[in-house]
Amino acid sequence: MTLPLLSLIPGLPLAAVALNLLLGDRLGKRGTAWLACGSVLAAFGLAVRAVLALAALPEHERRITEMAWTWMRVGDFTANVSFLLDPLSAVMVLVVTGVGSLIHVYATGYMSHDRSFRRFFLYLNLFMFAMLTLVLADNYLLMFVGWEGVGLCSYLLIGFWVERPAAAQAGKKAFIVNRIGDFGFMLGAFMLVVATGSLDYERVFAAAPHAFAAGGTAITMAALLLFAGATGKSAQIPLFTWLPDAMEGPTPVSALIHAATMVTAGVYMVARSHVLFELAPAAMQVVAVIGAATALMAATIGLAQNDIKRVLAYSTVSQLGYMFMACGVGAFGAGIFHVMTHAFFKALLFLGAGSVIHALGDEQDLRRMGGLAPKLPWTHATMGIATLAICGVPLLSGFFSKDEILHAAFASGHYGVWLAGIVGASMTAFYMTRLYVLAFRGPSRLSHESAHHLHESPPSMIAPLVALALLSVVGGYVGLPFQEGGHAFTRWLRPVLEAGGHHGAHHEVARGVEWTLLLLSVGVAGAGILFALRSYLWTPALATALRERFAAVHRLLEGKYWVDELYDAVFVRPFVRVSEWLWRVWDARVVDGVVNGVGTTLEGGSAFLRVFQTGFVGTYALWITLGVLALFLHFMRRT
Amino acid sequence: MIPLFLGFAALLVATSLLVILHKNPVTSALFLVLAFCSLAGIYLLLHAEFLGMVQIVVYAGAIMVLFLFVIMYLNLQHDVETGVQIAVRRGIGWLAGAAVLLTGATLFGVPAGGGSGWALGPANAVDPAAGAGNVRAIGRELYSRYLFPFELTSVLLLVAMVGVIVIARGGARRGGARRGGPPPAAGPADPPEDR
Amino acid sequence: MAELWSNPAVQTLTWALVKVLIILHAMLGAVSYLIYAERKICGHIQARTGPNRVGPFGLLQPVADVVKLLFKEEFIPAKANKVVFHIAPILAVFPAIVTFSVIPMGPPPTFVVTDINVGLLLFLAMSSLGVYALTLGGWASNNKYALLGGLRSSAQMISYELAMGLSTIPVLLQAGTMSLVGLVERQAGWYPVGDTGLWLPNWGIFHWFLVLPFVIFLITAFAETNRAPFDLPEAEGELVAGFHTEYSSMKWALFFLGEYMNMLVISAIAITLFLGGWHGPGLFLGTDGWWSPGPPWMGLVWFLAKLAAFMFFFIWVRWTFPRLRYDQLMAFGWKVLLPASIVNVLIAGVWIYLRGPRP
């Protein structure tokens, strides 16, 4: 490749950021929009071209690396700013840039009435830059740069509406919780450096089997620490609490960062380091279990939420759980597959929700919606498709990926995980349908002003919806099941996921069993949907009845298991108290004391030295001479 | 060669003493010129022809002329150096000087073979051409190994020139430039600018 | 005695002394007759005959002048700084004589006193010392005109030294040596102009990138010797007689001597640098059937001829051009000559680098 294709992909958004900063408001709304979307679209184009170039290569040398410059060289440790494009990162890059550009377009419409339009796109482009760096990095250090970058951007964007205290709080929460995870990531990276002396994927993966005893403590520790980073970024138990609050940010942000791209970074990272995880079966178990638990727990919480975006948020958490489930059972390909499809339909759902909110004038409560279908035909249609897709209705993208995950879980003998997945799937179907029904069907429960504010969104918002809807429908067909040697997607990822000699989990089960599983998952999905329709559309009394019957459970779910309160009590409060003590005693007394002490000492000293400052050059010269004399004498003593 | 050196050395010491002893700045300046010339002579004896010449061109020919120019420009007469305080300072000065010289002498007086840090290294015979100090060799060095410092000095000179012009001009604009100075005819030649 | 004489060191020393004496007296004589020539030429330029009473065509006029100056009463201003007042005239002559010790007046070894590897630098050093005579003389005589003359001369000479020094650099680049003898030898023979059949003498002036330096050197030469049109230090119209207003009799004569000696020196240097020194178009058919330069003394002849031509040029210019204004002088020195010479150094450097040293 003649021109530095890979470095240009993250480079373009960054350039857009720079331009945005330099030109400032001189750009105007239109200019900003063009700049932001243009840069991301261009990046998408470049990505497509790069991936084509990649696909042109024969299967087993499908990796394009591009060295930008040597970042640091410390002793025998060197870190380069260099980019790697292999099938895995190719998928991510396409998803990020593709969905990203769609969402950018959408945002131009959604944010059109916002005061700080420019700042929004500044952050958004910055995020694109960080995310692409993360995905394209060819070593953990650069990946960590992107990792932190996306964390920062998510903080900035969640707290975008700074005048809202809730938003600011949510931003801080997200950032801090992420930091905890990042700390794990860092420690993991340190372990890798210590063990393999490098952070380049290639070197690490090459060296890992020799550097670590398979299944040993060290590798398990490392893998778990990395996974801790993943749980932070991808909102898994125990660090999932920030994601629902993150819904305080603008909806495009929720769609881009907290559904499609950033939160999947964890999955990507785990899949990227599959070599390490495969060396540590225990860690894999942990991943699987945590994934399953998160999937189930989030799903249950999702059942009882009334804020449309929160429902989606918890569904995101649960879907991420599925992805980790896949990774945990060794089906990294399936995980990435689900990342992709999920990016499509979840982004679509969020954007749809955004369109609804937009249409109703910032109304987010499901209980004050309903009957929107005729008013918002496009939104309704696309949302419907997305809902079906996520529910796992056959022949839609969600179906294929989710089914593959469940199948992998079952095949690899993690029956508990599989069961959790099945149940979670049915719940997913239930609450998604509930959301759909409450929003679009049934009688209209709109408040007065939102009722007359009601209008279908502008084309700039509809177009991305349609595009994503198409993707959510066909996106899954790269992974049709029942193919010898795995489907297209698996084959595409094979060079990466089977690197390091170790072959990804290929537990074949009998066709019959496979069919049964398939029908079963379809069945539970159908059941969930039907039950939701019944209890919210056909006989709404049933929902209330249920709510009264299981009041305790309902309260538990509505209160999100009071995890936040728990953390608040266990971590936050004591921490605050300790910090207050430090502030009052350590900082105010000791540190300030030292500083002031230094100050007073200097004052005294200079008061003494002022005596020598006569202002006469001659005197100074004399002092200098005496100093020279003293030096002479010193040397004489030495000799 | 030795007698020549001794002569130059004597001249150098005598003239430099007169520089600091003589009350008339112009005379001091002239003696300084002589001192520089004798130093140039010593350089010649040490096979540093280039330096000897440059010594005369730069120090005698430029720097000292500038000194003279300034002295005349400010038209200074004999320094009046009377009064207790001044006498005291002079005494201290001489004492300090003597002390410096003494300590220095003791330092260098340490026997060379004594293994002390001050023993003078032996004359190591690298290629004699380098020692010959001819212009070509120096040029080679300057433009190869010392290229960067060389360029730096050019920058330094530029900066100095700018600074000088600024200082001189600033003073002239603040009026009173004529006070104590010679009649206007010497005005246009702002001495530092001509350096 | 004989073995002492056989000692080569002694021989060279004696020869050097002899040459020095010869040169010294030759110069004194030359200077006195230069003054005569100047008066004659000036006379003819002004359509007069000039000195014509003492001796045939007034040829004995210089003798008469010298006698007059020797016996004239010496006048020293009361408030003058005696010592400096006495030293200044000596300083006026000293550098010129010193410089002459390295000028090759003919093929070595006969017609060269000494040849040091930094001859040109010596010349520059000495010319930079030349400032002192005028400055000090002007200052010491404690007279405002004299002081102004001295100040002017110091500023002027310092300013023009730079241009002069820079204008010699292309020649050095061309020759690759600083020894004057080497410089002259470098200019021996002829060189073909491209592939035109034309052959030019290998003198500096015949190389295109040395023409501008030659012109600059010429101009600065006038400035360095305080000759018209750069004779501001002694501008009689403005400063009575400038730095030597208060001088009389032999001291004044020494200043004059210094001025003419400086003229001689500087033209000799110009000849050495640009006009091929002692080389002349060979007039004698050599054994190889090519024009040979002929016996060594022809070199001396050529040299003296060129010197004479130069002197005439000096005098001619003096009586032809008006004097500059002081600010014009400074502006010209700093804003025209200096940049021009620097640019020329660059051009010459690049050219020589590209062409490589000519065989």
Add this chain to the structure above:
Amino acid sequence: MIPLSWLLALSAVVFTIGVVGVLVRRNALVIFMSVELMLNAANLTFVAFANHMKSLDGQIFVFFVMTVAAAEVAIGLAIIVHLFRLRETVFVDEIHLLKG
């Protein structure tokens, strides 16, 4: 061949004279000259060692020292001239603006 120690002694003497001059005189110009003396003493040492070690570096250093000295003198004299214009004196003990 001049013995190195003589040269060093000479430069030491000259340097000391410079020091004394700085300490004793009150005329800024003369002090300046004394500083020049010291610089030249240092130069002499450089050249002496260059000759002793048969290497050019010392001479190169002297070259640089001269350049710096030129710049320094230009600036210093400009300052002195300016000072004289302002304060009508070049005697350092009549100028103590720097008194703290």
